[in-house]
Amino acid sequence: MEGAGARPMEGRTCVITGASSGIGKVSAERLASMGASVIMVCHSRVRGERAKSEVETKSGSRLVELMLVDLASFDSVRAFAKRYGENHDSLHVLLNNAGVARLRRSLTVDGFETTFQVNYLSPFLLTNLLLPLLKRSAPSRIVSVSSTAHYGGHIDLGDLQLERGYGVMRAYSQSKLAQVFFTHELARRLEGMGVTANCLHPGTVATNIWGNALGPASFLGKVTRLFLLSPEKGAKTQVYLASSPEVEAVSGEYFEPDGKKRSSAESYNQALAERLWDASAALVGLS
Numbered sequence: 001m002e003g004a005g006a007r008p009m010e011g012r013t014c015v016i017t018g019a020s021s022g023i024g025k026v027s028a029e030r031l032a033s034m035g036a037s038v039i040m041v042c043h044s045r046v047r048g049e050r051a052k053s054e055v056e057t058k059s060g061s062r063l064v065e066l067m068l069v070d071l072a073s074f075d076s077v078r079a080f081a082k083r084y085g086e087n088h089d090s091l092h093v094l095l096n097n098a099g100v101a102r103l104r105r106s107l108t109v110d111g112f113e114t115t116f117q118v119n120y121l122s123p124f125l126l127t128n129l130l131l132p133l134l135k136r137s138a139p140s141r142i143v144s145v146s147s148t149a150h151y152g153g154h155i156d157l158g159d160l161q162l163e164r165g166y167g168v169m170r171a172y173s174q175s176k177l178a179q180v181f182f183t184h185e186l187a188r189r190l191e192g193m194g195v196t197a198n199c200l201h202p203g204t205v206a207t208n209i210w211g212n213a214l215g216p217a218s219f220l221g222k223v224t225r226l227f228l229l230s231p232e233k234g235a236k237t238q239v240y241l242a243s244s245p246e247v248e249a250v251s252g253e254y255f256e257p258d259g260k261k262r263s264s265a266e267s268y269n270q271a272l273a274e275r276l277w278d279a280s281a282a283l284v285g286l287s
């Protein structure tokens with residue numbers, strides 16, 4: 001896409017959540033190498049500082065900043081959005097990349113099922129809080145990292161917190177399907193405003209998420225990693241959606257590493273997308 005020495009993202013500001021590891025960290029390095037100002041949004045200061053210095057060294061960029069957020073807390077998301085707005089006057093790419101797959105059901109400080117809040121509700125809130133700046137900075141892009149797991153997901157508005165039966169794949173698939181619904185609805189609401197919204201599956205990639213989902217020391221977790229894509233290859237689809245002129249005007253779509261795909265049949269239910277949006281807005285406290 002970019003020639004040697006080309007800096008096609010110069011003058012563009014990119015916020016990347018979950019930039020401390022995996023495909024988020026590689027995306028930070030790639031976008032910084034293309035000349036973008038990159039805000040690495042991380043959960044832990046220690047892991048974030050380590051990742052930032054690695055990204056600076058590999059990209060040779062000085063335009064890399066670390067900011068902290070805990071997506072398991074709406075207060076933290078609101079505080080982040082406020083700090084961001086106070087210190088930055090533009091946002092061209094919001095890459096909602098952070099994600100978890102919790103083996104056991106747990107609740108956040110806000111009382112919601114953790115996988116649903118970290119993967120979907122908090123990115124929903126964060127995106128909405130940053131929308132005014134994304135609109136002022138247009139052309140701009142919202143890229144959300146979903147998964148092929150969304151095909152197995154289902155949205156039951158009566159049990160979004162999975163109180164009636166929890167399983168790691170059930171929770172993960174529901175959250176990733178919710179991201180696809182969000183992308184479709186967001187694209188409809190942003191039509192004609194110069195802000196696009198797309199989502200993607202990065203491939204099956206050797207990152208920490210597998211160890212966390214399957215158990216850090218699990219045999220399956222270790223063996224699985226041997227057969228997966230490297231994070232360098234796994235980051236390609238989201239870097240493409242964040243930066244390529246080819247998709248400048250594309251919105252409301254789901255991508256995989258080999259291109260645009262139809263997402264699950266359920267994800268095209270517009271009435272459900274609208275109801276999920278309204279339910280989510282109520283849960284996160286947006287009017």
Ligand SMILES: NC(=O)c1ccc[n+]([C@@H]2O[C@H](COP(=O)([O-])OP(=O)(O)OC[C@H]3O[C@@H](n4cnc5c(N)ncnc54)[C@H](OP(=O)(O)O)[C@@H]3O)[C@@H](O)[C@H]2O)c1
Pocket residue numbers: 017018019020021022023024042043044047069070071072097098099100118145146147148201202203204205206207208209210
């Ligand atoms: N790997 C795959 O095969 C695969 C396939 C499909 C989709 N995905 C998606 O790709 C995205 C990136 O995951 P990855 O594979 O690169 O795994 P990863 O290395 O585990 O990265 C996940 C990132 O999310 C951050 N995060 C987790 N909980 C957070 C919280 N409460 N607040 C803020 N940040 C938090 C992590 O930060 P800490 O480590 O500091 O907690 C980490 O930086 C995820 O959305 C994942 O669902 C991955």
